[in-house]
Amino acid sequence: MYNIGIDLGGTNIAAAIVAEDGTIIRKGSTPTMNERQQEAIIKDMAMLAIKLVEDEAGISMDDIHSIGVGSPGTPDPVNGMIVYANNLNFHNTPIRDEMQKYINKPIFVGNDANVAALGEYECGSGSSYNDLVAITLGTGVGSGVIINGTIIDGSFYGGAELGHVSINFNGIVCTCGRKGCWEQYSSASALIRDAKEAAKNNPESKLNELVHGDLTKMNAKIPFDAAQAGDKTAQEVISQYIKHLAVGLVNVINIFQPEVIVLGGGVSAQGDNLIQPLHKEIINEIYGGEKAFKTKIQVAELGNDAGIIGAAMLYKAYEK
Amino acid sequence: MYNIGIDLGGTNIAAAIVAEDGTIIRKGSTPTMNERQQEAIIKDMAMLAIKLVEDEAGISMDDIHSIGVGSPGTPDPVNGMIVYANNLNFHNTPIRDEMQKYINKPIFVGNDANVAALGEYECGSGSSYNDLVAITLGTGVGSGVIINGTIIDGSFYGGAELGHVSINFNGIVCTCGRKGCWEQYSSASALIRDAKEAAKNNPESKLNELVHGDLTKMNAKIPFDAAQAGDKTAQEVISQYIKHLAVGLVNVINIFQPEVIVLGGGVSAQGDNLIQPLHKEIINEIYGGEKAFKTKIQVAELGNDAGIIGAAMLYKAYEK
Known part of the structure; x- marks a missing residue:
């Protein structure tokens, strides 16, 4: 069938x-x-x-x-x-x-x-686990939580909106009206916004070279490329991005303690460039440190x- | 049996x-x-x-x-x-x-x-609902999530630690090592800490009168009592406390959309003094406003x- x-x-x-x-x-x-x-x-x-x-x-x-x-x-x-x-x-x-x-x-x-x-x-990255949290780093931060095959969406079916967990109650105003929602820091759009801002403030940054001087051409890959090439401005942007992504992921771990968190969306194409520094940040924030960090962080398999x-x-x- | x-x-x-x-x-x-x-x-x-x-x-x-x-x-x-x-x-x-x-x-x-x-x-406040999030406002912010009779504690049984969700990534350092955990703003201990600080900075405040000049006698009831009596300093403390409590509760609603959130611990003894202003703050933060706010916020029934x-x-x- x-x-x-x-x-x-x-x-x-x-x-x-x-x-x-x-x-x-x-x-x-x-x-x-x-x-x-x-x-x-x-x-x-x-x-x-x-x-x-x-x-x-x-x-x-x-x-x-x-x-x-x-x-x-x-x-x-x-x-x-x-x-x-x-x-x-x-x-x-x-x-x-x-x-x-x-x-x-x-x-x-x-x-x-x-x-x-x-x-x-x-059928994808989570297929050998009992529970999974999927996070999509795209225009926003999309999310879904599956525990023992059940979709965790609440009695009113509007959950789990992890992208609209505030991680900074006096922070950036979100499209949802709240302040400091995770997606204002960890979406691909947030990374692009911050990379544009950093490029504007640092004319010598490789970020400007990679967009050929046209900031409307900024995408979520360029700051990673510039950081890899040694550009200090881009490294700072990526470092902040990963730090905030880790804050939200440690929140997810403290809530759900899932076997696996699967990251999807454009940013996740960075693979180990993203996952390795993310691990370090998560270990810094997890109660009990490295020994207590049992949740696997993986890249999504199925893509679109x-x-x-x-x-x-x-x-x-x-x-x- | x-x-x-x-x-x-x-x-x-x-x-x-x-x-x-x-x-x-x-x-x-x-x-x-x-x-x-x-x-x-x-x-x-x-x-x-x-x-x-x-x-x-x-x-x-x-x-x-x-x-x-x-x-x-x-x-x-x-x-x-x-x-x-x-x-x-x-x-x-x-x-x-x-x-x-x-x-x-x-x-x-x-x-x-x-x-x-x-x-x-x-057997308590949640007995007529399919799912419940219980939050205890005590020394810390304790929590438990029950969905269709199942305890949501994750594959490693350490969840759901909602008190250790960071709501302020550059905020107060928590006992767990993170910055800005919800319990640093919404526990009874946090309220007592802030009330002491406010009393110290405002010698004319009724807070000082109610502890008979001995700040070690501060408890979680006194700031509510002083605020009810019209003390501006205490009203500001309570207003901030409720604002931060609402931030965490809206996070919970955006994640779990439960039928009911049950508040326990000493602070919950305030009943409507707590629940009514909390409702107003939550409605301000919920996407879709009052119409979308379906989760009931109640005081726990079973106490100790x-x-x-x-x-x-x-x-x-x-x-x-």
């Missing part, structure tokens, strides 16, 4: 037929056109799934066990709805009921960050497919 | 026979004398349990289903051990095996803060008995 995973984004709907071990059999996408009525968007998700199964993979719906949908916003997994998703104009949107007009299969719904964490837990694969695995979380 | 709950502290061992609904049938205690060998302490726990059952309650061990022990430090619930407890000199202490030398019953072991949270969840009752309920968490 296969499952279908659908990653519903503001711009694109991506879908795949996924084997039980997480292998993608067939993948496709269609534009979301999020200005449309929710019924039209959901119909397109169903049509994409049918097309993948019947036209492209040459199998039949009898080979499909379930369909999972990862969506931005707050889901209601029990009723198969999206309670609220800002960038889709979804309000109490009955994904399950609408999709079942076209496909008579179990339909599961989850928040995109939690679903990506589930993907890593079931975590969302689709995790969506396909939603049945594992909800059919228990 | 009854269960026995034992609250193992650094000074006293408290034990009780507890009915399934949490009613305490018989309670007793014996000094821990924590300088002794672990075997002697554990034997005393068993003897206290036997005495309560056979001598005092006039029932027999056949009426007892299980025994639960709440201990400071890090437990290993699977093996019925205490991995480490500083103020008991416990290292890999086999509580279950030692106790079973005297009492042939299932023995369960848990961390004291988590066990108290379980008590509130099963939460530990004993929760220990007696450990079987519910581990026999599932």
